[in-house]
Amino acid sequence: MTIEECQKLYDRVIGDLKKTIEEESFLELSIENKKISKFLNGYIYVVAEDDFSLSKINKFYIKRINGFIPKYTDETILFKFVSKDEMSSLMNTEEVSPTSLEKNLDDKYRPGNIDATYTFTNFVVGKSNKFAYTFAMQTAENPGKNFNPLYIFGGVGIGKTHLMQAIGNYMLDKDIHKKVLYVEAKEFCDDYIHACNSQIEKQRKIDEFHQRYRDIDILLVDDIQILCGKDKTQEEFFTLFNFLINRNKQIVITCDRPANALEGMADRLKSRFDQGLVVDITPPDLDLRTDILKKKIKTFSSKNDLPDDVLEFIASSFTSNIRELEGALNRVMYYSVFNDSPITLDLAKEALATLIKSQKNANKYANNSQVYENIQSVVAAYYNISVNDLISSKRSAKITLPRHIAMFLIKDLYDLPYKKIGSLFGGRDHTTVMSAVEKIENDLKSDEELKMAVDNIKKKLNI
Numbered sequence: 415m416t417i418e419e420c421q422k423l424y425d426r427v428i429g430d431l432k433k434t435i436e437e438e439s440f441l442e443l444s445i446e447n448k449k450i451s452k453f454l455n456g457y458i459y460v461v462a463e464d465d466f467s468l469s470k471i472n473k474f475y476i477k478r479i480n481g482f483i484p485k486y487t488d489e490t491i492l493f494k495f496v497s498k499d500e501m502s503s504l505m506n507t508e509e510v511s512p513t514s515l516e517k518n519l520d521d522k523y524r525p526g527n528i529d530a531t532y533t534f535t536n537f538v539v540g541k542s543n544k545f546a547y548t549f550a551m552q553t554a555e556n557p558g559k560n561f562n563p564l565y566i567f568g569g570v571g572i573g574k575t576h577l578m579q580a581i582g583n584y585m586l587d588k589d590i591h592k593k594v595l596y597v598e599a600k601e602f603c604d605d606y607i608h609a610c611n612s613q614i615e616k617q618r619k620i621d622e623f624h625q626r627y628r629d630i631d632i633l634l635v636d637d638i639q640i641l642c643g644k645d646k647t648q649e650e651f652f653t654l655f656n657f658l659i660n661r662n663k664q665i666v667i668t669c670d671r672p673a674n675a676l677e678g679m680a681d682r683l684k685s686r687f688d689q690g691l692v693v694d695i696t697p698p699d700l701d702l703r704t705d706i707l708k709k710k711i712k713t714f715s716s717k718n719d720l721p722d723d724v725l726e727f728i729a730s731s732f733t734s735n736i737r738e739l740e741g742a743l744n745r746v747m748y749y750s751v752f753n754d755s756p757i758t759l760d761l762a763k764e765a766l767a768t769l770i771k772s773q774k775n776a777n778k779y780a781n782n783s784q785v786y787e788n789i790q791s792v793v794a795a796y797y798n799i800s801v802n803d804l805i806s807s808k809r810s811a812k813i814t815l816p817r818h819i820a821m822f823l824i825k826d827l828y829d830l831p832y833k834k835i836g837s838l839f840g841g842r843d844h845t846t847v848m849s850a851v852e853k854i855e856n857d858l859k860s861d862e863e864l865k866m867a868v869d870n871i872k873k874k875l876n877i
C-alpha cells in the first residue's frame with residue numbers, strides 16, 4: 415500500500431467515525447486531517463495531537479476505527495496512533511518481513527487480544543522495576559533466545575500485567591503477523607476444563623485447544639498462581655510449556671510470589687519456572703510514584719499540571735499499589751471537574767479522605783486468611799523453607815526464626831489475637847506466640863541483620 419492509499423483509507427475511516435460519535439467527543443480527539451507518515455509491517459502510523467488525545471483514542475476509539483477498515487480493503491492492516499517521540503524512533507525502523515501480507519489473519523492473534531495502552535513507552539521506570547523492565551525489553555527484542563521463560567513476580571498492582579503486555583505489544587509493533595497470545599491463567603484453566611468436559615466432539619475440542627495454545631510465537635500467562643492445586647491443568651500446562659520451549663517459542667509468566675513459594679504447584683513446574691530468568695518488581699519508591707503521577711496527569715488534559723504539594727500528598731498517601739495511586743489521581747481530577755474548582759491541596763485532601771481512611775483501616779481489620787497465608791509464604795520463601803515447615807512442630811533454628819518473624823508480622827500488621835495466630839501455626843498455644851512476638855520485638859532493637867530481614871520481607875509484602 416502506498417502512503418497515498420493509506421491517507422485515503424484514513425480519511426474515509428475517520429469520516430465514518432465522525433458520523434458515529436458526538437461532535438464534541440470527536441473534536442476532542444483532534445483526529446481529522448492528520449497526515450500519514452509511515453506504513454510498516456501492516457501498520458499505518460498516525461501521530462496523535464498530544465498525550466491526552468492519544469490516550470483517549472487508544473482507550474475508547476481504536477477498535478472502532480480499525481473496525482471500519484474491512485469496508486474498504488481486504489488487506490490485513492491496522493491504524494496505530496503514537497506520540498511524536500514514538501514516531502521519531504519508528505522512522506528509522508525497517509520492514510521486518512518483506513513478504514506480502516497474508517489475507518484474513520486469524521482473529522485471535524489480532525493486537526486487540528492485548529491492551530494496546532500497555533506499552534514500554536507508557537511504563538515509567540524506577541528503582542523497583544528497572545531490572546524487570548530491562549529484561550522484559552530484551553525478551554521482546556529477542557524472543558525465545560535468552561530468557562525462557564521470563565518469570566516476573568511481585569505484589570498486587572505494581573505493573574506485572576502492564577510489563578508483560580508491553581512485550582506483546584512491542585513484538586506486534588515490529589510485525590503484525592507475530593502470533594502473540596496473552597492469557598490469564600484462569601482462562602487457560604477454564605479453556606482446558608471446557609474442552610475436556612465437552613460431551614460431543616471432545617477430541618475436536620481438545621485439538622482446538624492445543625492449536626490455540628501451540629500455534630504461537632509467544633505465550634504470555636498472567637497470574638500463574640491460580641494453577642496451584644489444579645493438578646490436571648498443571649499437567650497440561652507442563653506439556654504445553656515443554657512443547658513451546660523446545661521450539662524456541664518465548665514464554666512469559668507472571669505470579670504474585672516466587673516459584674518456590676507456590677504451594678500446590680508441581681515441583682517439576684516450579685523448577686521449569688526457575689530455569690529461564692526470574693525478575694521481581696518491588697513496591698514503587700516515592701520518586702517512581704511521583705513520576706507516574708506526572709505522566710498520568712498528561713493523559714487527562716494537555717494543559718493540566720498538578721501543583722507540587724498535591725503531587726506530594728497523593729504520592730505519599732498511596733505507597734504500595736500503582737493501581738490505587740492511579741485511582742486516587744482519577745478521583746482528584748473528577749472531583750475538581752464536578753465541583754468546578756481548581757486542584758489545590760485542600761481539594762485533594764477532601765477528595766481522598768475516605769480512600770485514605772479505608773486504606774488505614776484495611777490493615778487493621780484484615781480478616782482474610784489469604785492475607786496471613788501470604789505472609790507465611792513470603793517469609794518461608796525468603797528463608798528458603800516451605801510453609802509446611804514453617805507451621806510444623808520442627809524446632810531447628812533454620813525454621814524457628816522465620817516462624818517467629820511470621821508470627822510477629824501478623825501481630826504487628828493486623829493485631830490478630832495471639833490465640834488466632836497460634837491456630838495459623840499448627841495450633842500453637844497463645845503463650846508460645848506471645849513470647850515469639852516479644853522476642854522479635856526485643857531483638858529488633860539491637861539486631862541490625864534481623865531488622866534488615868524484616869524490612870525486606872515487608873517490602874516483598876508491599877508494606
Ligand code: ADP
Binds near residue numbers: 538570740
Ligand atoms: P499487576 O499486574 O502487578 O497487578 P498492573 O500491571 O495491572 O499490575 O498495573 C496496575 C496499574 O498500574 C495499571 O493501570 C498499569 O498501567 C499501572 N502501572 C503499573 N506500573 C506502572 C509503571 N511503571 N508506569 C506506569 N503505569 C504503571
Ligand code: MG
Binds near residue numbers: 574575576636637
Ligand atoms: Mg496483573
